[in-house]
Amino acid sequence: MKQKKMVAMILAGGRGSRLFELTKKVAKPAVHFGGKYRIIDFALSNCANSHISTVGVLVQYESILLNSYVARDHLWGLDIAGGGVFVLPPREKASSGLDLYQGTADAITQNLDFLDQEDAEYVLILSGDHIYKMNYEKMLRKHIESGADATIAVIQVPIKEASRFGIMNCDKDDRIVEFEEKPAEPKSDLASMGIYIFTYKTLRKYLTEDAKNENSSHDFGKDIIPNYINDGLKLQAYRFEGYWKDVGTIDSLWEANMDLLDHTSDLNLFDTTWKIYTDDANTCPQYLGENAVIHNAYITQGCEVDGEVEHSVLFTDCLIKNGAKVKDSVVMNGAVVGEGAKLDRCLVMDDVKIPDGMVLGDPKSEKILLVTRQTVSKAGEK
């Protein structure tokens, strides 16, 4: 029997402005992560590993690279008959002209025709900028068993941090009775992960209604979920345990990279049963030179190290020259750290060339220094 189909829709259109230069020309989901990946590889690989074959990627901001990247669906094994990755930018329509996506819900509303055409029974809404491993198939099973109209993945957060999240207040059966966006006095420690499964028929109705409401911000968290609750529909919480991180800022992006070193088992990339797939670069294996000194590092192919690397993550093709010292830093693709240069608590952007002898970053600083071409040329002027 042909299975009822769940279509994944990945929201990947946000600006990610808190990543500054990193997202000036590249949408956040396409930003590099963890040595060889891009952030969106996690959501796409989770889909592939969860046996989802049809994935829509909703793009808007600076999407040229992102579009061409995700369209290569074979990278995640999604190039299967009846499936694939569909790039869904805002488009001009016969009835309504060209409208940008106004909110997360509006992005889906504008693509209801796609979901109709794909004959979706369930819709999985995902974020393109979260780092985690999750089996959506299990979540769907729970959704069907509980007979819910929508299921929302939740994660326990420390109660004192709960006011930073959208908090789900549940009854004893994990049925959601109340949703509070960033509450000052949280009643629960279950935060929404921004991962939803909707039964499509109901969702379609609510989205169509919401589109007509001029006072709506067309957002899942602010509008659609509250409407479901107010109308007494069944919303189920799905508890997720494991590593999950929203990499929205330079500090959190740096931290998530460092977690690969310090908390290897939390997000185990060595696990061959749930691999994260990505575009494999055609490079040499990594080369460690005569003067290479490594203490606790995560290094990928194409890198050449002839200096000292301590507690750092090196991305594809970066070059650490003789006498350079890289400490507590993340060095992105193709960056060069010149001879005798020193980095401490830095996040070096792709292809930045740090001149010989330059010293950047501060071991005592709480903030991570984002090193861009401008940083380097400004420091050079001094």
Added chain:
Amino acid sequence: MARVLGILNFESNEATLGGLNDSRTISAVSFLGRYRIMDFQMSNFTNSGIDNIQIYIKNFPRSVIEHVQHTNYNINSKRGKIHILHGEKPAISELYNNDIASFAANMQYIEDSHAEYVIIAPSHFVYIQDFSVMLEHHIDSGNDITILYQSVSNAKDSFIMCDALSFDDDKYVRDITKNLGKYKNRDISLECYCLSKKLFIKLVEEAQETSSLYWFKDALVDKIDTLKIQGYAHRGYAACINSLKAYYDTSMQIRTSKILHEMISDNWPIYTMTNDSCPTLYRDEGKAVNSIVGNGCEIEGTVINSVIGRGVVIKKGSVIKDSVVLPGAYINKDVYVENTVVDRYADVTHVKEIKGSLENPAYVKRRDHI
């Protein structure tokens, strides 16, 4: 470029890498951390604009099929084609399992190709060569056959058992003999031949009539006096991997920064299969110097002057020195490994010291637990 059929040939029967090719052809043996030996010749073909390639295998097709299926060497898969072929009938004995028999068995596919020329390259040699330049030379020279060769000054201890060419003053081949290590300076055949498809077919047919034991290179020797066979010099690094020592030596030579950059560069990419392994983690005291390391390794010990394959685990207190460790091997705590080739998925736990010599590297078998 003229239409060319690329033929990736297999090694002769006397070439063997000890246990390394017990269950796979030499072409499919893991190499330099993330490649297979054949990736170099295959990338030579496709980087030279040849997208119609036949790969001949005499046995153990599994690893070649799997590898080629996932690599595809960056050709347009609609216009180009990579064909994996083998002698359809089982050979009565290994003696009969030669390249001529294989070419003859698949002659229809050779005839069917639209190519005017064939370029035959051996899968167990490693070098970078732009075949389009060689073909241009071949056409301009009016040769019947052009053979790629390398003038070497270390023939006493490398390229042993390879073909050595003798030339007359016009670089025409006068003799082909085996390099038995007697002379220092030899012109070593890199077993890459350029000729018209028509002549190739004729040579295969004649060779079959002459002897069922003939290899293509034997057929050439018979034609030295009647055909214009000329040498074409290769420049740069070249190696023939026809013994365990040659495999070890080649790995150690390419491991050095200079040759590594010559062999693998952005303008001549070497394609291989992705394994989707994560980057390599150096934990605690884990370190590496003068080495190349594949992805997906977990290194807690010390790696010196070595080549480490994908997904290798090296536990605390262990030292890997001047060695080649193939993908998936596991080196447990406090093991000392020197001048050794450790094959795939071997588990070294109880033996605490493995030492070979430069002359005679030690070998740890595939999937062995020691």
